[in-house]
Amino acid sequence: xxxxxxxxxxxxxxxxxxxxxLIFAIVYALPGDPLQALAGEKRVDPxxxxxxxxxxxxxxxxxxxYGYYLRDIVSGDFGTTFRGLPVSTIFEGKFQVTLKLxxxxxxxxGIIGIGxxxxxxxxxxxxEDKAVxxxxxxxxxxxxxxxxxxxxxxxxxxxxxxxxxxxxPVAGVQDGVRSYLLPGFVLAMVxxxxxxxxxxxxxxxxxxxxxxxxxxxxGMPRRRVLGRHALRNSLIPMVTYLGADLxxxxxxxxxxxxxxxxxxxxxxxxLSVYLRENPVVVGIVTVxxxxxxxxxxxxxxxYAVLDPRIRYE
Amino acid sequence: MRVTKGAQIVAGTALLALAVAAxxxxxxxxxxxxxxxxxAGAVRVEIAEPQHDLIPGNTTETSxxxxxxxxxxxxxxxxxxxxxxxxxxxxxxxxxxxTWTIKxxxxxxxxxxxxxxxxxFVDSWNYTANGANAQEGNxxxxxxxGYDDLNPGEGKTPTATTLSGLKVVDDKTFTVELxxxxxxxxxxxxxxxxxxxxxxxxxxxxxxxxxxxGNPIGNGPFKVSKPWKRGTDQTISTVRNEDxxxxxxxxxxxxxxxxxxxxxxxxxxxxxxxxIMDQLPAEAISTAKSEFGDRYIEQPSSxxxxxxxxxxxxxxxxxxxxxxxxxxxxxDRKTITETVFSGxxxxxxDFISPVVSGYRQGACGEACTYDPAxxxxxxxxxxxxxxxxxxxxxxxxxxxxxxxEAVANNLRTNLGAQVTPKPVEKFATILDDLGxxxxxxxFRMAWIMDYPSPENYLRPIFGSGGSSNYSGFKxxxxxxxxxxxxxxxxxxxxxxxxxxxxxxxxKDLPYxxxxxxxxxxxxxxxxxxxxxxPFERIDLxxxxxx
Numbered sequence: 001x002x003x004x005x006x007x008x009x010x011x012x013x014x015x016x017x018x019x020x021x022l023i024f025a026i027v028y029a030l031p032g033d034p035l036q037a038l039a040g041e042k043r044v045d046p047x048x049x050x051x052x053x054x055x056x057x058x059x060x061x062x063x064x065x066y067g068y069y070l071r072d073i074v075s076g077d078f079g080t081t082f083r084g085l086p087v088s089t090i091f092e093g094k095f096q097v098t099l100k101l102x103x104x105x106x107x108x109x110g111i112i113g114i115g116x117x118x119x120x121x122x123x124x125x126x127x128e129d130k131a132v133x134x135x136x137x138x139x140x141x142x143x144x145x146x147x148x149x150x151x152x153x154x155x156x157x158x159x160x161x162x163x164x165x166x167x168x169p170v171a172g173v174q175d176g177v178r179s180y181l182l183p184g185f186v187l188a189m190v191x192x193x194x195x196x197x198x199x200x201x202x203x204x205x206x207x208x209x210x211x212x213x214x215x216x217x218x219g220m221p222r223r224r225v226l227g228r229h230a231l232r233n234s235l236i237p238m239v240t241y242l243g244a245d246l247x248x249x250x251x252x253x254x255x256x257x258x259x260x261x262x263x264x265x266x267x268x269x270x271l272s273v274y275l276r277e278n279p280v281v282v283g284i285v286t287v288x289x290x291x292x293x294x295x296x297x298x299x300x301x302x303y304a305v306l307d308p309r310i311r312y313e
Numbered sequence: 314m315r316v317t318k319g320a321q322i323v324a325g326t327a328l329l330a331l332a333v334a335a336x337x338x339x340x341x342x343x344x345x346x347x348x349x350x351x352x353a354g355a356v357r358v359e360i361a362e363p364q365h366d367l368i369p370g371n372t373t374e375t376s377x378x379x380x381x382x383x384x385x386x387x388x389x390x391x392x393x394x395x396x397x398x399x400x401x402x403x404x405x406x407x408x409x410x411x412t413w414t415i416k417x418x419x420x421x422x423x424x425x426x427x428x429x430x431x432x433x434f435v436d437s438w439n440y441t442a443n444g445a446n447a448q449e450g451n452x453x454x455x456x457x458x459g460y461d462d463l464n465p466g467e468g469k470t471p472t473a474t475t476l477s478g479l480k481v482v483d484d485k486t487f488t489v490e491l492x493x494x495x496x497x498x499x500x501x502x503x504x505x506x507x508x509x510x511x512x513x514x515x516x517x518x519x520x521x522x523x524x525x526x527g528n529p530i531g532n533g534p535f536k537v538s539k540p541w542k543r544g545t546d547q548t549i550s551t552v553r554n555e556d557x558x559x560x561x562x563x564x565x566x567x568x569x570x571x572x573x574x575x576x577x578x579x580x581x582x583x584x585x586x587x588x589i590m591d592q593l594p595a596e597a598i599s600t601a602k603s604e605f606g607d608r609y610i611e612q613p614s615s616x617x618x619x620x621x622x623x624x625x626x627x628x629x630x631x632x633x634x635x636x637x638x639x640x641x642x643x644x645d646r647k648t649i650t651e652t653v654f655s656g657x658x659x660x661x662x663d664f665i666s667p668v669v670s671g672y673r674q675g676a677c678g679e680a681c682t683y684d685p686a687x688x689x690x691x692x693x694x695x696x697x698x699x700x701x702x703x704x705x706x707x708x709x710x711x712x713x714x715x716x717x718e719a720v721a722n723n724l725r726t727n728l729g730a731q732v733t734p735k736p737v738e739k740f741a742t743i744l745d746d747l748g749x750x751x752x753x754x755x756f757r758m759a760w761i762m763d764y765p766s767p768e769n770y771l772r773p774i775f776g777s778g779g780s781s782n783y784s785g786f787k788x789x790x791x792x793x794x795x796x797x798x799x800x801x802x803x804x805x806x807x808x809x810x811x812x813x814x815x816x817x818x819x820k821d822l823p824y825x826x827x828x829x830x831x832x833x834x835x836x837x838x839x840x841x842x843x844x845x846x847p848f849e850r851i852d853l854x855x856x857x858x859x
Contacts, residue, residue: 051447083364083365085543085544089544089545090544090545092542092544092545094545149576152580153580156580156584157580157583160584160585161583161584161585169586170577170584170586171572171577171581171586172547172581172586173547258573258574258577259574259576259577260577261547261572261574261577261578263547267573271362271573
């Protein structure tokens with residue numbers, strides 16, 4: 001087990017190098033001069049520009065700059081922005097916000113997604129099942145941008161104005177857990193729908209398996225058949241999905257955090273791309289890749305817990 | 314302040330009762346129910362994240378300027394007619410418009426209790442004017458004697474660290490020597506870059522303390538109550554300065570809330586979690602008008618949008634003044650501003666913006682009046698149809714596509730001309746090509762004032778050697794009129810000369826003014842007496858709780 005984990009972590013190194021180089025190249029290949037972005041539509045002062053180019057090695061070839069970047073990263077330095085702020089300062093507190101948001105979303109996914117999926121699978125073919133299918137189809141088809149603004153307007157503004165119920169804040173994180181409920185749900189919406197359908201199909205398949213029929217035939221209580229035999233064996237695809245989704249959610253927080261003004265990395269990523277703060281963009285993506293790798297590793301290890309036949313060495 | 318759950322429910326019920334009783338009274342502060350992060354009674358103002366720390370000389374964008382405007386007061390401010398009046402200054406006088414003597418009033422104090430003295434202004438201006446400090450507001454000091462020694466240009470070493478044109482006479486007096494006479498100099502002095510800095514801001518001579526920008530000590534009606542950490546903190550909290558010379562502000566505290574999305578901020582405003590917005594998203598204008606009524610603000614702002622022509626180096630149609638006039642007359646400004654911009658712009662009728670004194674309504678006359686028949690006749694008479702397709706260049710990253718396409722359609726329909734809109738990635742591409750005389754066609758252009766003088770709408774854009782003269786317009790008569798205006802005895806007299814210069818531009822039309830920008834704002838029921846100045850700064854000193 002330990003050796004397996006070590007091997008997986010070692011494998012992550014080339015992945016990390018590859019992805020950071022790719023994103024580094026892409027970010028710096030974006031058309032337009034990042035220094036021009038500092039000056040808006042005015043001309044950049046040539047003296048200032050020359051000094052900045054020197055400081056940020058902008059005159060050197062891409063691969064050399066990447067080398068400098070790697071050197072700094074290894075020593076724990078994410079660099080500074082063109083506006084003179086250390087990237088690590090920008091990160092301060094932001095990953096927490098995004099992590100809280102993603103966890104809220106995963107909890108919503110787990111409870112609603114798995115719950116609805118189970119219910120639909122057990123009511124297979126009946127109207128409840130069909131309703132779940134229809135609702136999830138709708139949820140998948142509404143883009144986050146739309147659902148975000150609509151729910152914000154309905155629950156944050158209209159509900160408060162109409163009834164005085166001030167439960168869902170429109171924006172910001174000043175209201176503790178409540179601040180994350182609406183954004184978390186919006187972020188999770190599409191995933192909830194996917195997970196519902198995944199759970200439904202997966203459970204329906206297991207329910208038809210021979211060993212379940214045997215268990216029923218032996219006269220085992222229905223609850224035990226479902227919980228012990230059917231559900232546990234159909235969990236693997238769901239856990240895979242949930243694990244991979246945590247990474248996706250953190251990256252997908254860009255729109256949600258911007259709509260709800262949550263000061264997380266998603267909002268920062270949006271701002272930094274807009275302002276051409278390349279060092280921040282590369283930094284955020286590097287950390288996201290790391291999170292993704294770790295989440296996948298945890299999922300793989302969970303397989304062994306769910307299915308004792310799977311062994312790692 | 315953390316509001317406990319119980320308290321929140323009580324407040325919520327009270328609100329509910331109000332709503333049910335359909336009680337229109339704005340009475341008590343309903344906002345207290347939403348648990349604000351900082352002081353419960355604070356007026357909450359929307360801003361975007363300031364791009365730099367809160368240092369006056371390094372702030373040329375509106376969000377940072379908004380905050381600094383609450384923390385600092387300058388030598389002058391601007392009244393309802395956009396004319397400067399003295400604030401910290403007792404008098405600003407000059408016999409020849411070149412050497413200015415500035416006297417300060419007694420009684421203005423820094424937040425740390427020290428009096429505001431002449432040296433504070435000189436220190437601040439020297440710091441900003443020093444090229445080595447890379448301050449964004451550096452160029453504002455270009456007209457003061459000694460600037461070139463501090464900013465010698467690429468590859469040369471500066472020969473001074475202070476402006477030789479600034480001299481402290483005594484604690485309350487200093488003199489400024491300009492390179493050339495400029496009667497409008499006092500109009501510049503209300504801008505953020507001209508605020509003073511206290512002694513406490515400096516670590517040693519000419520070097521700012523690293524943490525000053527997060528926790529600035531100002532001389533204004535509000536002071537920072539909690540140091541702000543740029544990049545991390547989402548609010549900038551300020552409280553009233555109880556020791557302000559002009560009296561106490563009417564509100565206890567101001568909280569600047571940082572938003573990345575204007576739509577989100579607008580929803581917060583509607584829900585009562587925010588009090589003042591001085592810019593609204595275009596798609597919210599009609600909602601804002603109907604929902605906020607009297608609390609919706611619409612006023613001119615300082616920006617002008619143009620279509621420009623390289624009149625010396627461009628294509629044949631760009632060089633022909635009659636064709637330029639025909640193009641101008643074929644543009645339906647009213648429809649474009651109303652439909653494409655949903656009323657966030659208004660048709661332009663002068664090269665001088667309505668926010669400065671010197672603007673004349675309808676000055677542009679026939680040339681800016683929509684008249685398709687006359688435009689077509691003029692276009693054909695000038696040989697326009699034979700001059701090839703008209704190119705309109707614009708940058709694709711700034712939301713300009715829609716109005717450029719609308720202009721192109723106007724020209725196609727009304728002039729029968731061939732028109733090709735030409736998007737480029739970045740505005741800088743057009744500017745570079747224009748600089749190298751390689752851009753043949755027309756181009757979009759915009760100008761936002763640096764200081765509220767008509768001169769600022771003329772010299773930088775159309776003067777010989779002007780910093781933003783991209784059309785290649787050059788006229789001795791024009792330059793002379795500007796010089797005459799600069800050397801005038803008073804601001805009013807100067808304006809007359811500037812207007813004459815303006816008339817020359819209107820005759821030749823190197824640029825076509827298309828629209829003036831508008832300030833669209835709104836405020837909640839919790840506040841009243843909200844005024845916005847030509848720099849788009851809110852006069853927070855006079856805002857009251859409603």
